[in-house]
Amino acid sequence: xxxxxxxxxxxxxxxxxxxxxxxxxxxxxxxxxxxxxxxxxxxxxxxxxxxxxxxxxxxxxxxxxxxxxxxxxxxxxxxxxxxxxxxxxxxxxxxxxxxxxxxxxxxxxxxxxxxxxxxxxxxxxxxxxxxxxxxxxxxxxxxxxxxxxxxxxxxxxxxxxxxxxxxxxxxxxxxxxxxxxxxxxxxxxxxxxxxxxxxxxxxxxxxxxxxxxxxxxx
Numbered sequence: 001x002x003x004x005x006x007x008x009x010x011x012x013x014x015x016x017x018x019x020x021x022x023x024x025x026x027x028x029x030x031x032x033x034x035x036x037x038x039x040x041x042x043x044x045x046x047x048x049x050x051x052x053x054x055x056x057x058x059x060x061x062x063x064x065x066x067x068x069x070x071x072x073x074x075x076x077x078x079x080x081x082x083x084x085x086x087x088x089x090x091x092x093x094x095x096x097x098x099x100x101x102x103x104x105x106x107x108x109x110x111x112x113x114x115x116x117x118x119x120x121x122x123x124x125x126x127x128x129x130x131x132x133x134x135x136x137x138x139x140x141x142x143x144x145x146x147x148x149x150x151x152x153x154x155x156x157x158x159x160x161x162x163x164x165x166x167x168x169x170x171x172x173x174x175x176x177x178x179x180x181x182x183x184x185x186x187x188x189x190x191x192x193x194x195x196x197x198x199x200x201x202x203x204x205x206x207x208x209x210x211x212x213x214x215x216x217x218x
Contacts, residue, residue: 006123008032009058014049015039015068022055029119031058035066035131042071043089046096054105059119061107063097064129065141073131073140080138 009025012034037049046069053061065072070080074090081087096102097109108117110129118124132149135142143149 004123006030006119006125009056010034012036012066014052016045016048019049019052022052022057025056027057029059029123030117030125031056031061032127033061033063035064036068037063037066038069040068040070041089041093043093043096046093050096050099050102050107054102054107059106060117061105062115062117062127062129063107063109065109065131067131067133067136067139067141069131070140076140076142 007028007030009028009031011020011031013036014020014033015036016039031053033049033053037053038045053063071077071089071093077085077090078087086092094109097107110127112130112132114126114128116124116126130150131141132143133141134145
């Protein structure tokens with residue numbers, strides 16, 4: 001028997017002021033923000049994004065930082081610190097995501113790796129998250145073009161479990177493969193032609209099969 005579907009809303013690149021009004025969004029089970037909550041970090045900007053995320057009509061809100069969320073990358077911050085910057089901003093920024101006012105609304109920060117997420121009714125899924133993208137204009141979470149971060153000997157993605165898709169302008173253009181367990185693999189917008197446009201996309205994912213349906217909302 002096919003397990004009940006889990007409905008996702010995928011967002012990215014809201015860059016401080018482009019977060020859609022929560023009341024305009026469809027009710028879903030899970031919101032995944034794929035990065036670039038801010039334009040260039042800033043505690044007040046993370047706060048604004050978290051307030052918007054917490055208001056989304058979903059039980060769970062997952063956050064993967066993007067390359068514009070610079071102060072969520074401590075290594076980048078240390079290397080680019082200006083004299084008037086707060087050296088402790090990475091710690092303070094990360095702490096915002098653990099505040100009770102956000103976690104009780106279902107907000108959860110995802111570090112790189114595979115995470116198993118459970119809904120209150122027992123439905124569950126796995127998601128592989130990574131904040132890292134090929135180095136781009138000196139922004140955060142960049143890795144060298146020579147590094148094959150996700151394949152080969154140093155593989156970080158559990159290949160026998162991954163269902164991989166690619167989105168451009170809210171259209172599914174990648175391929176899907178059957179797997180023992182479904183993992184939703186999502187990335188920030190436009191990095192080496194991989195990821196999501198700055199639009200909202202809803203995904204119905206049917207656990208234990210490969211039926212996907214995408215719908216563009218804006």
